Structure formats: C-alpha cells, structure tokens
Amino acid sequence: PKCDIGVIGLGNMGRNLVLNLADKGFTVGVYNRTTEKTDEFMSHEAGGRSIQAGRTLREFVDLLEPPRSVLLIVSAGKAVDAVIDELTPLLGESDLIIDGGNSHFSDTDWRAAKVEKLDLGYLGMGISGGEEGARHGPSLMPGGHKQAYDRVHYILEKAAAQVDGEPCVTFLGSGSAGHYVKMVHNGIEYAFMEMIAETYDLLHRGAGLGPEQLAPIYRGWSQGELGSYLLEITARIFEVKDPQSDHFLVDMILDQAKQKGTGKWTSQDAMELQEPTPTIDGAVSMRNLSVHGQLRQQLEERLGRSEPVQIEPERLSSLLESALYTGLILTFSQGMALLAGASRKYEYGLKLEEVCRIWRGGCIIRAKLLERLRLAYQDRPDLPCLLLDHELGEQVRSGAPALREVVSLAAASGIPAPGLMASLAYLDAMRSEHLPTNLVQAQRDFFGGHTFERVDREGVFHHQWQQSRGSV
Numbered sequence: 001p002k003c004d005i006g007v008i009g010l011g012n013m014g015r016n017l018v019l020n021l022a023d024k025g026f027t028v029g030v031y032n033r034t035t036e037k038t039d040e041f042m043s044h045e046a047g048g049r050s051i052q053a054g055r056t057l058r059e060f061v062d063l064l065e066p067p068r069s070v071l072l073i074v075s076a077g078k079a080v081d082a083v084i085d086e087l088t089p090l091l092g093e094s095d096l097i098i099d100g101g102n103s104h105f106s107d108t109d110w111r112a113a114k115v116e117k118l119d120l121g122y123l124g125m126g127i128s129g130g131e132e133g134a135r136h137g138p139s140l141m142p143g144g145h146k147q148a149y150d151r152v153h154y155i156l157e158k159a160a161a162q163v164d165g166e167p168c169v170t171f172l173g174s175g176s177a178g179h180y181v182k183m184v185h186n187g188i189e190y191a192f193m194e195m196i197a198e199t200y201d202l203l204h205r206g207a208g209l210g211p212e213q214l215a216p217i218y219r220g221w222s223q224g225e226l227g228s229y230l231l232e233i234t235a236r237i238f239e240v241k242d243p244q245s246d247h248f249l250v251d252m253i254l255d256q257a258k259q260k261g262t263g264k265w266t267s268q269d270a271m272e273l274q275e276p277t278p279t280i281d282g283a284v285s286m287r288n289l290s291v292h293g294q295l296r297q298q299l300e301e302r303l304g305r306s307e308p309v310q311i312e313p314e315r316l317s318s319l320l321e322s323a324l325y326t327g328l329i330l331t332f333s334q335g336m337a338l339l340a341g342a343s344r345k346y347e348y349g350l351k352l353e354e355v356c357r358i359w360r361g362g363c364i365i366r367a368k369l370l371e372r373l374r375l376a377y378q379d380r381p382d383l384p385c386l387l388l389d390h391e392l393g394e395q396v397r398s399g400a401p402a403l404r405e406v407v408s409l410a411a412a413s414g415i416p417a418p419g420l421m422a423s424l425a426y427l428d429a430m431r432s433e434h435l436p437t438n439l440v441q442a443q444r445d446f447f448g449g450h451t452f453e454r455v456d457r458e459g460v461f462h463h464q465w466q467q468s469r470g471s472v
C-alpha cells in the first residue's frame with residue numbers, strides 16, 4: 001500500500017517523528033538528502049516497521065498516496081526553500097506540504113503564498129518537545145488553511161501528546177499562526193529557563209548549595225504547583241556525575257548559553273507590535289551577555305564579585321519557589337498578551353484557550369499552570385490580561401511579596417536576576433495607575449515638539465518649554 005504521509009529530513013527530530021507515526025499505525029515514506037542517512041535508518045530503527053524509503057525525491061513522492069502529505073523536518077532557513085523548490089515540480093494538485101521546522105513566521109507567510117499559487121496546500125507547523133517529544137508525542141502547532149489541516153488532522157492527532165484524552169494539537173489559525181505560536185512558546189521557554197537559572201544562582205553561588213543539595217529542592221518544586229517539564233529536567237541535571245571527572249556534570253559545563261534565535265524573534269516582534277515582554281527580553285539579553293566569558297572574568301577582578309545571600313538556605317528555597325511561580329504567571333501574562341496582539345495584527349484568529357490546552361503536554365514549557373491558564377480563557381476568551389483573572393490575580397497578589405524579597409536579596413548580594421526582576425517590574429508597572437511616562441512625554445515635547453495629551457482635556461497639545469523656564 002502507498003504511504004499515509006511522507007517525511008523529509010532524517011535528523012534526530014525527523015527520525016523520531018517517523019517512528020512515532022509508524023507506531024501509531026501509519027505507513028510513512030521517508031527521504032533524506034544524504035542517502036547514507038536513509039540507508040542507516042532503514043537498516044536499523046526502521047526495520048520491521050511500516051516505513052518505506054525513497055532514494056530520490058521522485059521515488060519518495062511515488063511512495064505516497066495522493067493527495068499526498070509531505071512533512072518537512074529540515075533546519076529552518078535556506079534548506080526549507082531548497083527542498084520546496086525541488087519538491088513542488090514533482091507534486092500534483094492538492095498535495096500538501098507541512099513545514100515542521102522552527103521557521104520564522106514571516107517566511108511561512110510568503111512560502112505559503114508561493115506554494116499555494118501552484119495549487120498545492122501549505123501548513124506551517126511548530127513542533128515542540130525535543131527528541132523525546134517527537135518520539136512519544138509532541139505538542140503540534142499548525143496554522144494555514146483549515147481545509148489543509150482537515151486533510152491531516154487524524155494523523156497529527158494520533159502523533160501528538162495526549163492530555164486528559166485530548167491531543168495536544170489543534171488548528172490554530174490562518175497564515176503563519178502555527179509558527180508564531182511556536183515562536184512565542186520558545187520566548188516563554190527562554191524566560192522560564194532564565195528564571196530557573198537565577199534561582200540556581202541564588203542557591204548555589206549565593207547560599208553555597210551544591211548539586212546534591214539542589215536536586216531534591218528542584219524535585220520538590222516540580223512536585224508542587226510549579227510542576228513542569230523544565231523543573232523535572234533541572235532536578236535530573238543536578239544528579240548527573242561527569243563521566244570524565246569526579247565532579248557533577250553541571251559544574252563542568254561552560255556558562256555560555258547559545259541560541260538558534262527563536263527567543264530573539266519573540267522579543268523582536270514584540271517590539272514591533274509594541275507589546276511588553278520584559279522577562280523574555282531579559283532572558284535573551286542574558287544569553288547574549290553570557291558569551292562574554294573573558295570580559296566577565298576581567299570585570300569580576302576589577303569591580304568585585306557578588307556577596308553571599310544573607311538568609312537561611314531553607315527559607316531562601318521556599319521564597320524562591322513562590323517567586324518563581326509568580327514570575328512564571330507574569331511571563332505567561334506577557335506571552336499570551338503578545339499572542340493576542342499578534343492575532344489582531346496578523347488576523348490569525350487565535351483562540352488562547354486552545355493554545356494553553358495544546359501546551360499542557362508534549363512541549364518544553366508544559367506545566368501544571370497551563371490548565372489554570374486554559375480555564376481563565378475558557379471563562380473569558382477575550383481576557384485582555386491574565387492578571388485580571390480572579391484566581392491568577394490572587395495567586396500573583398499572594399506570591400508578590402516573595403518575589404519582591406527574592407529580588408531585594410539578589411540586588412543586595414549582587415547576583416543578577418534580570419528575569420525575576422523584570423517580572424516584578426512588569427507587575428508593578430502594570431498595576432500602576434500612574435507611571436512617570438508623563439515626564440518622558442514632556443521631554444519629547446520639550447526637545448522635539450512631539451506634543452502630549454492632557455489628563456483634564458481632550459486634544460493634542462504642545463508647549464513652548466524654552467520660553468517658560470522658571471515661570472510658575
């Protein structure tokens with residue numbers, strides 16, 4: 001029989017997804033540009049499964065049942081265009097291409113237009129969950145035309161992670177909605193990782209706790225309201241010994257974080273849309289700062305190092321748990337508001353409840369909190385800010401003192417905590433009826449005649465500031 005779906009790209013993600021699809025009862029055609037990779041896969045993991053390989057793209061296309069569905073799992077960027085250009089002449093009317101990579105959403109928009117002109121279907125689909133997710137059930141974030149989704153939904157629903165009997169996939173919206181949602185997922189991922197790293201810095205550098213003491217703390221958090229994939233793996237990381245020395249592996253890893261760019265894209269587009277995402281921005285900046293290792297070393301010598309945190313480690317850890325949870329709600333508040341703004345601007349038609357629902361399982365930011373967020377949007381689909389939800393607002397209100405104390409402790413001991421600090425500042429600013437931005441506006445009007453609005457009258461005003469010096 002011909003294959004239900006074809007997958008191009010047999011890197012780690014691609015191979016795992018193929019195995020996942022085959023396990024779920026589908027026949028899968030595969031193709032990889034380097035044939036050795038295909039042969040290797042076919043003679044090992046694929047053996048005995050409903051997987052067929054094409055050595056050429058033509059052979060691959062012929063393996064698939066028309067109308068064909070082809071899932072691309074290739075690196076974002078030029079490789080996607082190269083595959084599409086080679087593939088489209090071989091496809092027939094109504095065949096469908098799904099880009100499952102981390103493509104920039106704006107690329108997805110023009111690629112979809114280009115492919116659809118050829119009477120082919122196109123979906124841009126974010127896939128989250130890393131290699132393990134791909135193998136056993138990722139969170140899938142597809143966007144494009146609903147008819148295209150309807151053709152493959154039964155396959156995607158089976159491949160995706162399941163939570164409470166529901167698949168972590170849904171049709172998210174039009175155009176590049178899927179890749180946009182995945183991008184913001186990654187922005188939140190950066191922010192959550194950064195804030196976890198800050199709690200680690202305070203406990204480790206600040207309070208002197210080593211990995212063996214940290215592991216149970218993070219395990220404990222991951223079993224409470226902070227229950228999440230990222231905390232589970234953090235606890236596990238602290239348990240691992242370096243095979244090449246007698247240290248813990250985490251202590252042997254260079255403190256410089258790399259990035260492929262999706263977090264940066266989130267901040268970039270948030271700036272473009274004028275949606276505030278300070279925690280995500282701070283997380284991106286910290287990765288950028290971290291790579292200046294030598295310079296940091298020099299500056300520590302010149303300017304002095306951090307001081308120990310002045311607090312009992314047990315009390316610190318309980319404050320951090322609460323601060324991190326509060327910071328996480330505040331981060332989601334920023335990310336979801338960005339999604340709402342993007343949905344208006346790009347006309348995606350996103351349903352935020354559905355976004356939260358499909359993030360509950362499979363993906364890197366999966367966390368208990370997401371069910372709470374889902375309920376908030378179920379109650380009020382057009383909720384303008386998560387902090388307006390009664391229960392989440394109360395949680396933030398009761399967690400804020402811990403967040404405030406943690407930020408003070410960090411500032412006092414000279415340990416950088418830009419993620420937690422930005423979350424707190426976001427909270428304090430968002431709940432300020434009055435901000436000092438009247439002064440910014442006055443300055444703009446002073447030096448550039450940029451005008452201002454008034455608190456007591458409608459209209460647009462300008463003042464001759466230079467001439468009124470000293471006058472009351």
Ligand code: 6PG
Pocket residue numbers: 102127128129130186189258259260261262263363364
């Ligand atoms: C996921 C991850 C995945 C990948 C990122 C890492 O959801 O499965 O986000 O997409 O791990 O590309 O991003 P950086 O390399 O930018 O940290």
